[in-house]
Amino acid sequence: METKMVISNLLHRPTRTIISILAVAIEVGLVMLTVGMTTGMLSETARRVEGIGADIIVQPPGASFLMGFTPAPMPIKIGDLLEEKVEHVAHVLPVLILMNVGVGVNIVFGINREQFDAVTGGFVFHSGGWFTGPDDIIVDDLYAKAGHLKVGQKLTLFSHSFRITGIVEHGKGARLFIPLQTDEELNQTQDKASIFFVKCTDPGYTDDAISGIRQFLPTYPVRSMAEYTSLYSSNNLPALNTFIEALICIALTIGFLVIFLSMYTTITERTREIGILKSLGASKSYIMSLILREAATICVLGIAAGEVGTLGARRVLQSSFPTLAVRLTPHWMVYAAVLAMGGTVLGAVYPALRAASLDPVDALAYE
Amino acid sequence: MEPIILTSDLKKIYRIGKVEVPALRGVDLVVPEGEFVAVAGPSGCGKSTLLHVLGGLTAPTSGKVLVDGNDFSAMNDADRTRFRRHKIGFVFQRFNLLPTLTARNNIAIAQHIQGNGFNPHRFQAIVEMLGIQGKLNHRPYALSGGEQQRVAIARAVICEPKILLADEPTGNLDSENSQIVLNMLRGLNRSFRQTILMITHNPDAAALADRVLRMRDGRMLLD
Structure with a gap:
């Protein structure tokens, strides 16, 4: 009977019900998309770094684990030294990194073909091929798709005109690759690298190789690939966590306020009906339960709409912006639902308490 | 036999701001079970x-109110709600059906x-x-006034209350529907020995009762 009442009450005011459901859906969507885009960006970057195929990463002292935020490049000869002197080191790939802040933020790898092939096993070309000149650039398939780029087309970066020579399968560190020497010129530096990707003779020797490198470079951060990629979490980016938390708070507040307002107006409108229920002997808990059930029903429908909407939004985003990674995990789907339900219950408690404590005589006389 | 309703010096004072408005100024009332008053x-x-x-x-301000042996002046809101759920049925002038x-x-x-199941x-x-x-499958807006009041009476008596309290049950009805509703109340009283206390302005309606009590200025004129 309570379910019938809840449903009939919700259907009685369809516009308000739909707006309330939409508000909860927006709350859920905002939480899921915010978290999905930030964690997606991090995990996608980590996957790309992993895709290089190196076993060890060497960065200059004081460098952030985030590529592109490296203040002082290292002498490139360190790479040669590691290859020659450290046991179990098979190949070293020096990369000079540039940050391209154009349509989105992209890192550009300045690479040398032979060393890149030795460590990564080479690109998988969708079209075109390797650089043939200093002004050539290779882009990955997602970047090309996002910018509708084709081999032979011109691409301007850092006020420098590049010719696209190849479009490659994504997942080898960066989305844009230029010759190391060109990168050095753009960086106004020479024989420097921002990062070394080290390939061991066998992955089983990774720890031994790390120890060997640390003997040569005691002040340099030297990490295994597993350790390095594990750093790509929001926990290692305090500002990001604060940003996520702030957005979650905003979303929660929206949900809370909409449910509060919706249930409050419901109570005001239905004052007389509450009086009728009280005249029939409905207890305070019965009336509270009725209001909370109504709010919970709105919330459940809002959660469902929000989660389905977010999945749809992800598809739209990924087809419109192929380089944008949105990671929606079941964990966060549940968490967003729990947050929405929490906000709903908080928003509905006061109106429910107010309804339960209405004086039956006053309520029955309400016009 | 103990009366089902017994009030003695029943007073009810409403406070509107700092002003006290006495609504009941000492009502003495005795209604035996099965009577239509x-x-x-x-x-x-x-x-x-x-x-x-x-x-x-609502709670009395002072005086004694015994309904089916229960003293309302000693009961809190929750107790009175529980009592109402099991022992009282209401019929209102404006029908008061749930519109949805x-x-x-x-x-x-x-x-x-009531919680005893269907x-x-x-x-x-x-x-x-x-x-x-x-x-039965119609919503209130699709029923005439007389039909709505009959549904309200059905709702009031479905749980077999000890007392049916009717507040101007024919106040919003035409004479034909008024007569139907009054006959039904009379029928309930006769068939099920339903105790009924009915408030009315309508002399014809009052005439149908076993006994007519008159009130003025918060007091009973005749019992």
Whole structure:
């Protein structure tokens, strides 16, 4: 009977019900998309770094684990030294990194073909091929798709005109690759690298190789690939966590306020009906339960709409912006639902308490 | 035999800001079980307040109120609510049906709130007696005033209350429907020995009762 009442009450005011459901859906969507885009960006970057195929990463002292935020490049000869002197080191790939802040933020790898092939096993070309000149650039398939780029087309970066020579399968560190020497010129530096990707003779020797490198470079951060990629979490980016938390708070507040307002107006409108229920002997808990059930029903429908909407939004985003990674995990789907339900219950408690404590005589006389 | 309603020096004072408004100024009332009593009097004489106090909707300010042996002056709001759920049925002038529910659910909700489950035999008997079998799937807006009041009576008596309190039950009805509703109340009283206390302005309605009590200025004129 309570379910019938809840449903009939919700259907009685369809516009308000739909707006309330939409508000909860927006709350859920905002939480899921915010978290999905930030964690997606991090995990996608980590996957790309992993895709290089190196076993060890060497960065200059004081460098952030985030590529592109490296203040002082290292002498490139360190790479040669590691290859020659450290046991179990098979190949070293020096990369000079540039940050391209154009349509989105992209890192550009300045690479040398032979060393890149030795460590990564080479690109998988969708079209075109390797650089043939200093002004050539290779882009990955997602970047090309996002910018509708084709081999032979011109691409301007850092006020420098590049010719696209190849479009490659994504997942080898960066989305844009230029010759190391060109990168050095753009960086106004020479024989420097921002990062070394080290390939061991066998992955089983990774720890031994790390120890060997640390003997040569005691002040340099030297990490295994597993350790390095594990750093790509929001926990290692305090500002990001604060940003996520702030957005979650905003979303929660929206949900809370909409449910509060919706249930409050419901109570005001239905004052007389509450009086009728009280005249029939409905207890305070019965009336509270009725209001909370109504709010919970709105919330459940809002959660469902929000989660389905977010999945749809992800598809739209990924087809419109192929380089944008949105990671929606079941964990966060549940968490967003729990947050929405929490906000709903908080928003509905006061109106429910107010309804339960209405004086039956006053309520029955309400016009 | 102990009366089902007994009040002694019953007073009810409303406070509006700092002003005290006495609605009942010492009502003495005795109603035996199974009696059909009409309470008549001018507007503002305290009839509705008396009904609200006897139905446990509001607490008395002072005096004794015994309903089916229970002293309302010693009960809190939750106790009076529980008592009302099991022992009192209300019929209002404005029908007071829940607009979003069908007639069937408007009746069934009283059983649901009472918590004793749906009694199909009782439901059928009441519905047939009130002649609303064909209207059960209609919502209140699709029913005439007379039909709405019959649904309200069905809701009030479905849980077999000890007392039926009717506040101007014919006040919003034409004479034909008024007569139908009054006959039904009379029928309930005779068939089930239902105790009824009815407030009315209508002398014809009052004449149908076993006894007519008159109120003025918060007091009973005749008992």
